[in-house]
Amino acid sequence: MISLIWAMDENWLIGKDNVLPWHYPKDLAYFKAHTKDQAVLMGDMTYQSLKSYYKTKPLPFGQIFVANLVDTFYPDALLVKDLHHFLSTYQGNLFVIGGKTIYQLALPYADRLYITYVLKTHEGNVYFPPFDLSLFNLIEKTLEEGLIFAVYERKSS
Numbered sequence: 001m002i003s004l005i006w007a008m009d010e011n012w013l014i015g016k017d018n019v020l021p022w023h024y025p026k027d028l029a030y031f032k033a034h035t036k037d038q039a040v041l042m043g044d045m046t047y048q049s050l051k052s053y054y055k056t057k058p059l060p061f062g063q064i065f066v067a068n069l070v071d072t073f074y075p076d077a078l079l080v081k082d083l084h085h086f087l088s089t090y091q092g093n094l095f096v097i098g099g100k101t102i103y104q105l106a107l108p109y110a111d112r113l114y115i116t117y118v119l120k121t122h123e124g125n126v127y128f129p130p131f132d133l134s135l136f137n138l139i140e141k142t143l144e145e146g147l148i149f150a151v152y153e154r155k156s157s
């Protein structure tokens with residue numbers, strides 16, 4: 001199962017340069033609870049951003065896949081160049097954890113969406129790409145301190 005997980009504000013803002021535009025401990029806890037020890041896929045920019053948060057500490061995931069188009073070596077990650085082949089043949093559970101470019105490329109393969117709605121607007125410059133949410137059913141929704149944690153599953157066709 002391929003799941004995308006992200007937080008966005010009322011304008012679908014997700015980033016400010018290469019960091020999150022906000023600090024919501026409840027959302028970080030939600031993200032950590034879902035992705036801890038899980039296989040994750042992220043773009044090179046998001047990998048760099050997380051590395052700058054965690055510094056020398058290991059990233060708290062299981063298998064880490066980093067999408068990039070150049071030959072790089074990361075000791076804690078496997079590189080993915082052919083994203084479409086990777087996503088169409090992936091077996092098992094995978095969380096796609098950003099950023100904008102990789103969400104956009106992974107959306108057609110998403111079985112599940114974990115969206116945190118930040119119930120206000122923030123400053124920033126990276127937005128989640130427009131997509132058709134009506135292809136998904138809402139299966140879970142909780143409201144906590146200005147955040148809605150929503151889970152969607154792709155409708156069967």
Ligand SMILES: NC(=O)c1ccc[n+]([C@@H]2O[C@H](COP(=O)([O-])OP(=O)(O)OC[C@H]3O[C@@H](n4cnc5c(N)ncnc54)[C@H](OP(=O)(O)O)[C@@H]3O)[C@@H](O)[C@H]2O)c1
Pocket residue numbers: 005006007008013014015016017018019020021042043044045046047049067068069070080081082083097098099100101102103105126
């Ligand atoms: N709010 C949230 O939940 C959330 C979560 C995660 C990230 N973010 C935000 O998202 C922003 C980063 O998004 P981004 O779009 O700039 O970067 P990104 O998606 O993290 O990474 C983009 C990189 O992916 C690689 N790539 C692009 N197309 C590819 C393809 N077809 N196959 C394989 N690799 C490919 C390229 O790496 P190379 O250049 O190395 O080739 C590209 O630079 C940041 O502001 C971050 O804070 C927000």
